[in-house]
Amino acid sequence: MPKNLVIVESPAKAKTISKFLGKDFQVESCYGHIKDLPKNKLGVDIKNNFKPTYEIIPGKKKIVGRLKKLSQKTEQVYLATDLDREGETISWHLSQELNHKRAVRIIFNQITKKAIQDAVKNPGQINLNKVEAQQGRRILDRLVGYKISPLLWEKVRRGLSAGRVQSVAVKLICEREKEIEEFVPQEYWTILAEFALQRGKNLLEARLVQIEEEKAKIAGEAQARELAQKIKDEKYFIKELREEERRKFPHPPFTTSTLQQAAGSRLRLSAVRTMRIAQDLYEGQEIGEEGRVGLITYMRTDSVRVSREAQEEAREYLKREFGEDFLPPKIPYYKNKKSSQDAHEAIRPTSIWRTPEKVKGYLSRDHFKLYELIWRRFLASQMPEMVLRVITVDIQGGSYLFKAEGKRVEFPGFTLVYKERGEEEKILPPLKQGMDLKLKQITSRQHFTQPPPRYTEATLVKVLEEKGIGRPSTYAPIISTIKGRGYVRWEKGKLVPTSLGRVVNELLTRNFSTILNTGFTARMEEGLDVVEQGGEKWTALIGEFYEHFEKDLKKAERKMRDIKKEGLKVGKVKCEKCGGEMVLKFGRYGEFLVCPKCKNTVSPVKSTGIKCPLPNCDGEIVEKLSRKGELFYGCSKFPQCKFTSLYKPLNERCPHCDNPYLVIIKGKLTCPKCKGKVEDYLTEDLKLGDVLYRIARKRVREDEVAK
Ligand SMILES: [Zn+2]
Ligand SMILES: [Zn+2]
Ligand SMILES: [Zn+2]
Incomplete structure (x- = not known):
């Protein structure tokens, strides 16, 4: 029997660690939490200062028993669960149950040989403040869930549930949906001009920005046409040429929230999937001859701090692979937000020398993609900024001012390894101040203002973080919970509230306006951070919460609308x-x-205001839900009319095959019959003297597509 027992929360992690510790150590897993509040009762004694009753989770008794038996035969127990609140609490529960006289806590934020051996050499004690903060959250959530859910069963439907932070997330999504529904698109037009340089064939494209020193505002087609008539008669010259240097700095390395956002938008991974893969990378992967090793640092963090060693390693790599030019003179320092835990580190590769190319053959496609993203983002954060030369050209003719902009990359800096939008070069022909220009073409283009977009997982995580109502460990669970409970539907990558979600949201926000308020929820999260730093007891925080909650609850029991009945x-x-x-x-x-x-x-059914496109049918297109809960469009004259479409049909004929309607797929007008792409704009070319005048009208007017 080995002298030492190491306990972690996952078998994959146990496997990696055991490789680094030799035969005196046995590494075992407790498979996540071992104790929790009871499932079938509240488990919180409200009258007794919210004293919780924790029980061994049913199904975990065998594991706990086995670990206890093992621990009795060993001299030393190392509790090596993850370094956040959840991990600390698991270690605390283990220490209670094992009751071993030599149980110590070890923490590390990466699973590499050096990190594990260092941790074992420097054991410490369980941080009870962290445990307190975790308990505080657990009990807050328990009170909300156990007290509000029965109300929803009674008033709406059996089996529903409410959650403290989840309900606030649903509220944000419902509010956005309402904004979108109430939005009225406004028509406006823009005017572009193409100028020829006097010598050579070069063309310069510019947009109208000012008329008589006022911002150009063009409301409709008639006004655009009238302007074009006047614009064509003026003489144009370059009034001013400005050159400036613009510096674009790299982003800090990833935190949990920025990783979820980038993985969502760049790799199309959900927040839950991103965290699952990140955990695999953290816990260890087999990398050829090197064997099993953790590839990234701990993935639940809100810190952008980077260890000195990791920075030195990155500089060494940059010097060797990119040369001195790509070594910033000063080591970059990224400042954390006030609330974050400075002891933690950002998410980064455990060694920059494990390049994406080196590990590619050993990882699944998604694991590789996410690793590559983390590796690149970290390396970029240690590189110098990009330097751009921006040239702005003011072109004047009469009272009309046009503007053109060119961009040249002088030094690519970090963008060599981490590309971002808006970095494309735009080279202008050689220009001089005072130069005369000849107008060749005017284009008037119709636009409509757009409603705010629905949330994606990535943008929801962003707003949760901005509003201070999520933490690294909660973003992904919040999203999976609201989807799992049927409050939010997933529609073409966007989060859309269901009718159920909207009803529950309305009942909750009306009856629990204080505790389901964004500001209040943010204050609770801050309060938990203070508890973690030892500044306050969780009982005080919950006391404040419960005072508001109890009042609301009593009122809601009497006043909440009975949807079941009415x-x-x-x-x-x-x-x-x-x-x-x-x-x-x-x-x-x-x-x-x-x-x-x-x-x-x-x-x-929900009406759309769109006429059924089938000939000889005077029905209307309605939104329906399939048995699987997916949205589709059908005809109000069903079953006489069998029209169905996965995408909202628009009353516009296909220019290729004359199909009576088009749909929008991935933002593009498309014909569902011939699959042909259809241009958003219909153009008409006219002549104004020797100037070409092009009018571009939207094929589908947004203000006429009924909601
Ligand atoms: Zn009836
Ligand atoms: Zn029909
Ligand atoms: Zn077609």
Whole structure:
């Protein structure tokens, strides 16, 4: 029997660590949390200062028993769970259950030979402040979940649940949806001009920015045409030529939130999947001859700090691979936000020498892509900034001012390894101040203002972080919970609230306005941070919370609307049998419309205001949900009319095959029949003297596509 027992929370991590510790150490896994609040009762004694009752999780008794037996035969126990609050709490629960007289805590933020051996040489004690902060969160969430959920069962549907932070996330998504629904697109036009240089064939494209020293505002086509008439008559010259240097600095290395955002937008990975893969990379992968090793530092962090060793290593790499020019004279320093834990580090590769090329053959495609992203982002953060030369050209003719901009990369800096949008060069022809220009073409283009976009997972994580209502360990679970509970639907990469989500959100925000308020939730999260730093007891924090909560709860029990009984008014849908006004209710198998008078029930539909495109049908296109809960479009005259489409049909004929409608797929107008792409704009070319005048009109006017 080895002298030492090391306990971690996952078998993959155990496997990597055991390789670094030799035969005197046995490494075992406890498979996550071993104790929690009981499942079938509140487990919090509210009258007794919120004293919690923790129990061994059912199904974990065997593992705990086995670890206890093993520990009794060893001299020393090392508790080596992850270094955040959750990990600290697992270690605390283990120490309680094993009750070993020589149990110590070791922490490390990367699983490499050196890090593990150093950690074993420098053991410490369990940080009870961290445990307290975790308990505080657990109990807050428990109170909200266990007290509000039964109300929802009674008033809306059995089996529903509420969550403290999740409900705030749903609220953000519902609020955004409302903004989108209420948004009225405004039409506006822009004017572009193409000028010829007097000598040579070079053309210069510029946009109209000012008319008589006022910002150019063009509301409609008539005004655009009128302007074009006047613009064509003026003489143009380069009034001013400005050159300036612009420096673009690299981003700091990844935190949990920025990693989830970048993986979402660049690799199309969900937050949950990103964290799963990052955990695999952290816990260890087999890398050929080197064997098993952790490839990245701990993935739940809000710190951008980088260890000195890692920075030195990156500089060594840059010097050797890129040369002295790519070594910033000063080592970059990234400042953390006030709330973050400076003891933690950013997410970075455990060694910069394990380049993406070297590990590619040993990783799955997604693991490789994520590793490469982390590796590049970290290396870029240690590189010098990009230097751009930006040239702005003011072109004047009469009272019209046009502007053109050119961009040249003088030094690529970090963009050699980490590309970002807006870095493309735009080279202008050689120009001089005072130079005369000849107008060749005017283009008027129609636009519409756009509503704010729906959230993606990436943008939701961003806003949760900005508003201070998430933490590295909670972003991904929040998103998977709100989807799992049916409050939010996933539609073409965007988060859309379901009717159920909107109803529950309305009931909760109306009845629990204080505790489900963004500011209050952010304050609670800050409070937990203070608890972690030892500045406050969690009981004080929960005391403050419960005072508000209890008041709201008592009122809600009496006043919350009873959707189960009344149903929800959804506008004017008439009962086909008796003409009564149908209301929406929620059942075990989804939502349905019911007539309060004769109890007639039908599936709900949402009108779109778009005419059914099939010939000889005067039905209207309606939104429906398939049995799997996916959105599709059908005809209000179903079952007589069998029209269906996965995408919203637009009343616009296909210019290629004359199909009566088009759809938008990935932001592009597309014909569902011939699959042909259709230009967003219809253009008309006119002559104004010897100037070409092009009018570009939107094929589908946004202000006419009913919501
Ligand atoms: Zn009826
Ligand atoms: Zn139809
Ligand atoms: Zn077509």
